[in-house]
Amino acid sequence: MLSVMVQPMEGLLVIDLSEGIAGPNCSKLLADFGARVVKVERPGGDPCRQMGPFPADVPDSESSGLSLHLNTNKESVVVDLGTDEGADLVGKLIARADVVIESFRPGTLALHGLDPLKLLAGNPDLVVTSITPFGQTGPYRDWEMTEIVAFAMGGMNASGIAGREPVKLAGHVVLMQSGATACSATLGALFHARICGEGQQVDVATFETQNGSLDRRRYYLLSYEYSSTMAERSVAVGAGRPSVGGRFECADGLTVTTGRIWPDHIARMVSILNDPDLNDGWRTYGPAVVGECPELINETLARWAAARPARTAMREAQAGGWPVVVVNDPLLLLSDDHLRARGFWVTAQHPVAGELPYCGPPWRIDGAGWVLRRAAPLLGQDTDAVVAELAGLDAIRISQLRAKGVLA
Amino acid sequence: MSQTSKPGFGPLRGIRIVDLTIALAGAFTTMLLADMGAEVLKVESLQHYPTASKGPRNPPRGDDAASRSARRDYPDSDPGHDPWNRLSWFNAQARNKRDLTMDITRDRGRDLFLRLIEVSDGLVENNAAGLLEKLDIGPDVLHAVNPRLVIVRMPPLGLWGPDSEATGFGWHFEDFGGFLRVQGYPDGPEVGSIFMDGSSGPAGASAFLMALWQRSRTGKGAVCEMAQVENMICHIGDLTMDAAMNDRVPPRMGNRSPAHAPQGCYRCAGEDAWLALTVCSDDDWRALRTVLGDPPELEDAALDGLAGRRAGHDQIDRVIEEWSSRVAPHVAAETLQAAGIPASPVLNERDALSDPQLHARGFFHLLEHPSCGTHFHAGANFQMSRTPPEIWRAAPTLGQDNEYVYKEILGVSDEEYDQLVADGHIGTEYL
Numbered sequence: 001m002l003s004v005m006v007q008p009m010e011g012l013l014v015i016d017l018s019e020g021i022a023g024p025n026c027s028k029l030l031a032d033f034g035a036r037v038v039k040v041e042r043p044g045g046d047p048c049r050q051m052g053p054f055p056a057d058v059p060d061s062e063s064s065g066l067s068l069h070l071n072t073n074k075e076s077v078v079v080d081l082g083t084d085e086g087a088d089l090v091g092k093l094i095a096r097a098d099v100v101i102e103s104f105r106p107g108t109l110a111l112h113g114l115d116p117l118k119l120l121a122g123n124p125d126l127v128v129t130s131i132t133p134f135g136q137t138g139p140y141r142d143w144e145m146t147e148i149v150a151f152a153m154g155g156m157n158a159s160g161i162a163g164r165e166p167v168k169l170a171g172h173v174v175l176m177q178s179g180a181t182a183c184s185a186t187l188g189a190l191f192h193a194r195i196c197g198e199g200q201q202v203d204v205a206t207f208e209t210q211n212g213s214l215d216r217r218r219y220y221l222l223s224y225e226y227s228s229t230m231a232e233r234s235v236a237v238g239a240g241r242p243s244v245g246g247r248f249e250c251a252d253g254l255t256v257t258t259g260r261i262w263p264d265h266i267a268r269m270v271s272i273l274n275d276p277d278l279n280d281g282w283r284t285y286g287p288a289v290v291g292e293c294p295e296l297i298n299e300t301l302a303r304w305a306a307a308r309p310a311r312t313a314m315r316e317a318q319a320g321g322w323p324v325v326v327v328n329d330p331l332l333l334l335s336d337d338h339l340r341a342r343g344f345w346v347t348a349q350h351p352v353a354g355e356l357p358y359c360g361p362p363w364r365i366d367g368a369g370w371v372l373r374r375a376a377p378l379l380g381q382d383t384d385a386v387v388a389e390l391a392g393l394d395a396i397r398i399s400q401l402r403a404k405g406v407l408a
Numbered sequence: 409m410s411q412t413s414k415p416g417f418g419p420l421r422g423i424r425i426v427d428l429t430i431a432l433a434g435a436f437t438t439m440l441l442a443d444m445g446a447e448v449l450k451v452e453s454l455q456h457y458p459t460a461s462k463g464p465r466n467p468p469r470g471d472d473a474a475s476r477s478a479r480r481d482y483p484d485s486d487p488g489h490d491p492w493n494r495l496s497w498f499n500a501q502a503r504n505k506r507d508l509t510m511d512i513t514r515d516r517g518r519d520l521f522l523r524l525i526e527v528s529d530g531l532v533e534n535n536a537a538g539l540l541e542k543l544d545i546g547p548d549v550l551h552a553v554n555p556r557l558v559i560v561r562m563p564p565l566g567l568w569g570p571d572s573e574a575t576g577f578g579w580h581f582e583d584f585g586g587f588l589r590v591q592g593y594p595d596g597p598e599v600g601s602i603f604m605d606g607s608s609g610p611a612g613a614s615a616f617l618m619a620l621w622q623r624s625r626t627g628k629g630a631v632c633e634m635a636q637v638e639n640m641i642c643h644i645g646d647l648t649m650d651a652a653m654n655d656r657v658p659p660r661m662g663n664r665s666p667a668h669a670p671q672g673c674y675r676c677a678g679e680d681a682w683l684a685l686t687v688c689s690d691d692d693w694r695a696l697r698t699v700l701g702d703p704p705e706l707e708d709a710a711l712d713g714l715a716g717r718r719a720g721h722d723q724i725d726r727v728i729e730e731w732s733s734r735v736a737p738h739v740a741a742e743t744l745q746a747a748g749i750p751a752s753p754v755l756n757e758r759d760a761l762s763d764p765q766l767h768a769r770g771f772f773h774l775l776e777h778p779s780c781g782t783h784f785h786a787g788a789n790f791q792m793s794r795t796p797p798e799i800w801r802a803a804p805t806l807g808q809d810n811e812y813v814y815k816e817i818l819g820v821s822d823e824e825y826d827q828l829v830a831d832g833h834i835g836t837e838y839l
Contacts, residue, residue, distance in 0.1 A: 008622040033618055051667040053650035053658065065649025135791070138768035144688075144750035148663055148671055152684035156673070157756040160592075160599055165673040166682055166754050168663050169601050170591040176643040180610040181440075185790035187617035188444040192419030192795050194624055200794035208771055211760055212789040214436035215606025219481070219500035224757035225783040226496055229480040231757065247583075259579045314574065323576035329589035330658055331651035333641060338571040344638055356652050359645045363615040363634035365622065 007034025023103035025179025031073035062352035076377035078408035092391040135205030154210030155217040158231035178206040248305035418445020425530040434534030436609025442504040462492040499803035507804035534562035566635030685751035777802035
């Protein structure tokens with residue numbers, strides 16, 4: 001008998017009304033692990049389609065790298081929610097759904113007759129996940145947020161150099177993490193719905209996912225409570241610029257980093273470098289050699305790195321229990337030996353953007369569970385098929401609604 | 409609520425998770441699950457002091473700046489006689505968890521551990537790849553005892569592959585993950601962060617919950633492998649797309665946006681006072697000019713479009729800062745938000761702890777800790793209307809829940825319990 005692999009979230013229908021980054025990242029995770037996600041877009045499409053990167057930096061709503069990344073495995077339906085017929089149609093889609101994901105300003109769903117309480121009344125085990133900048137309640141609930149604003153409100157004061165302006169993190173990582181947190185909460189609510197038959201609204205605020213993140217902010221807040229001291233801006237957070245160790249160029253032009261050299265690792269490093277002068281230094285000073293002979297160590301490290309390719313240096317050091325790693329950038333990641341061997345990059349064809357490598361599984365369940373079934377949809381690619389199947393509209397009705405601009 | 413009451417709340421009530429995590433990433437995962445009502449049992453060993461989780465055993469007590477700075481993570485900057493119970497890194501994420509001690513490297517401890525596994529639903533760990541196997545408690549052993557167990561493993565580079573054995577700290581893996589080259593000042597140094605720990609928490613929790621969902625259909629447990637570096641890279645999927653589409657390393661943009669202009673962080677009136685804002689549209693741009701008092705330098709029609717604003721970004725920044733440096737950051741942000749422009753002060757810890765929005769939403773919880781006293785703690789990272797998270801007690805001290813776990817869960821007799829104390833399994837101080 002053939003064994004058919006079932007993805008963990010298979011059988012689940014998600015109606016995704018969210019836009020931007022956080023909401024779509026939440027639904028991406030569900031889609032990539034097998035849920036059927038219908039992305040309901042406004043006429044003209046999710047504004048995320050206008051955000052780069054683009055091939056050759058030429059904007060095109062079908063080839064935004066951000067949108068291609070976030071919308072894998074989804075179907076796209078264009079509905080004008082601002083019309084009565086559009087809102088009614090979305091209501092019909094939701095009636096079939098297990099999960100609704102939305103990122104509107106609080107109160108917007110109710111304006112369209114889709115108040116979460118009303119949705120739950122009609123569909124008692126429905127999970128409605130709202131992912132917004134500040135949550136459904138409170139004085140800032142109508143405020144706007146972008147990536148830099150999200151980080152400014154939750155940790156940016158400790159990022160950068162003292163005296164200079166605080167600096168944001170790479171890309172849109174704070175908003176991405178908000179969506180990932182929303183995915184956990186949605187899964188929790190789904191589990192409750194399966195066990196108890198009771199749905200609910202999940203209210204995720206990026207302001208809270210960021211202030212509650214363990215990228216340090218959560219414990220910095222408690223440290224302030226404990227000792228009234230605040231985290232200072234210092235590039236030494238993370239990789240930093242250690243005066244001993246750090247990055248060194250290797251024989252193949254790539255770079256390795258030792259990071260700051262940890263006391264436990266000094267003996268292993270000295271033994272791996274096996275340099276006569278450094279061995280003398282070790283005999284004289286022991287672990288204090290790092291503080292006593294910084295130039296000797298840096299010179300020895302530089303010679304050692306320059307004599308071998310970066311990956312070889314990393315593996316020699318790691319084999320001896322000394323943490324050294326290759327320094328990658330987003331371009332080098334695409335050809336990283338370890339990631340390639342694990343099949344992390346997954347190639348897919350897209351009718352406009354062509355063939356591209358996509359980020360693979362963020363996690364694997366029994367070695368599997370994540371599948372790239374199709375690349376991100378073209379705008380409205382699935383409108384007709386989805387409204388026919390899930391809302392029971394016939395071809396005549398669909399063309400009427402298209403003519404009125406309700407569907408596209 | 410009392411320190412010993414048994415919580416029955418959240419979607420995960422009745423789900424028990426054994427926590428073998430170290431440091432922060434795995435602990436963040438079990439925190440999210442504890443906030444959903446799972447009973448999280450953190451297993452420690454009196455014989456193995458966990459510096460990465462509980463800080464130095466003998467924190468610096470000198471009066472030099474470095475020592476004082478190292479003590480900021482303790483109440484009143486005082487490590488006390490039990491520094492392991494007083495550290496903010498641990499106490500910020502361990503509230504809602506239980507703590508027990510058990511030396512699983514000895515046969516007796518391992519037997520007890522497997523009995524605990526038998527009556528649990530999950531195990532979460534973020535040790536180096538292969539550690540469980542070394543302790544002879546690998547997934548095969550655990551599943552033989554409890555086939556329904558959901559195991560979440562979070563090694564930095566995964567459980568297999570040419571470099572899966574590599575170890576290191578967060579800063580190593582951020583460099584390996586390609587973050588630092590694209591993060592920091594365009595004209596100055598790259599800036600590190602600890603984003604991997606932050607991103608690993610929700611991913612580990614979602615992996616657990618997906619496997620639990622699957623178990624409710626199949627009746628079988630699973631092994632979830634969450635390679636922290638791979639998950640972290642998924643958070644910069646737009647940047648790897650840029651690399652793939654354009655065969656280039658995406659530029660390090662500092663505070664600027666690839667999609668909008670202007671965007672930046674601007675000096676305000678006050679000490680270390682800053683404002684962040686993004687102009688997302690031409691409408692936002694007109695609104696910004698009005699807020700700034702229609703400065704003549706910004707009247708250029710070329711600036712009405714995105715391309716022009718990108719080209720004139722430096723000049724625009726100067727005009728914004730001329731205005732912002734005369735205004736308090738919260739006033740500037742409120743004015744801009746009232747005009748529909750995304751903006752905020754850079755909130756330091758003091759600002760956040762007194763923030764009206766966070767308090768209105770009940771984000772902070774006042775919790776009493778046996779060794780640390782009473783402080784506000786950050787609460788749950790999400791709200792739920794029917795099964796709301798509860799923050800029911802402060803972080804446990806070492807071994808605080810030994811009696812509960814050994815006697816109530818494992819059914820250990822009083823005599824046996826005393827023997828386990830004598831044998832160094834059960835205790836409240838590291839040996």
